[in-house]
Amino acid sequence: MATVHSSYSKTAITLHWLIAVLVLGNIVGAVYAEGLPDAERGAVMGIHKSIGITVLALTVWRLVMRLKAGFLALPAHMKGWEIFLARLTHIGFYVLLLLLPLSGWAFAASPERPLVWFDLIPIPDSPLGKAGRGFFHALHGPAAFLALVLVVLHVLGALKHHFLDRDDVLARMLPFLRKNRADA
Ligand code: HEM
């Protein structure tokens, strides 16, 4: 049985914010790159791919920690629909944090354009043929859009906890807020 904790470890908090910044940066970078000339676009997308692979590795780390270390108890005041929405958003994030990099790798890592992580570590080519690549290419953009929808829900949820419910949920991801919480 997984243990229920009352606060996140420093590692869990660091991984949360690092993954959040890298994912949002990758979405902004890819959209920005669309307007660039080919050579510059190629350079930006090279960084995009390496950041994406980094997100994959950090997510696997976070997931292993999460499964081994257990989960956090939710505040007792939360209603059934709030717990459902929070769990759905978190599970949705984990699915997308794996799907986004894996779909990118599946369509973009090819023998014609080998993928080398930050010009340091060669990543194996995707074994997929044209149809499989087409499938994951079509999935990649919508998956990023869905991630953005979840971020909006997630941030609204975090702000509701902090300003309306006045519990410690946001403070356990941002410990510097903790001193303002009577219940933290
Ligand atoms: C955190 C992970 C990732 C996020 C959030 C992300 C997000 C995005 C977004 C928003 C776009 C623009 C929409 C589109 O063109 O479909 C895009 C395009 C692209 N991504 Fe990613 N991506 C991630 C990981 C990866 C990885 C790991 C690779 C390859 C190894 C990759 C390769 C590409 C390529 C080649 C494009 C351009 C597609 C085109 O020109 O049609 N992405 N990505």
Ligand code: HEM
């Ligand atoms: C791309 C951006 C983000 C992603 C992918 C993300 C993902 C996640 C995930 C997966 C969890 C669950 C952690 C666990 O396994 O227990 C979580 C928790 C949390 N996140 Fe985010 N997050 C993002 C951005 C943000 C932002 C911008 C905020 C603040 C406004 C935020 C605040 C929180 C808080 C307060 C929790 C703790 C919830 C709880 O204790 O039940 N996150 N986040």
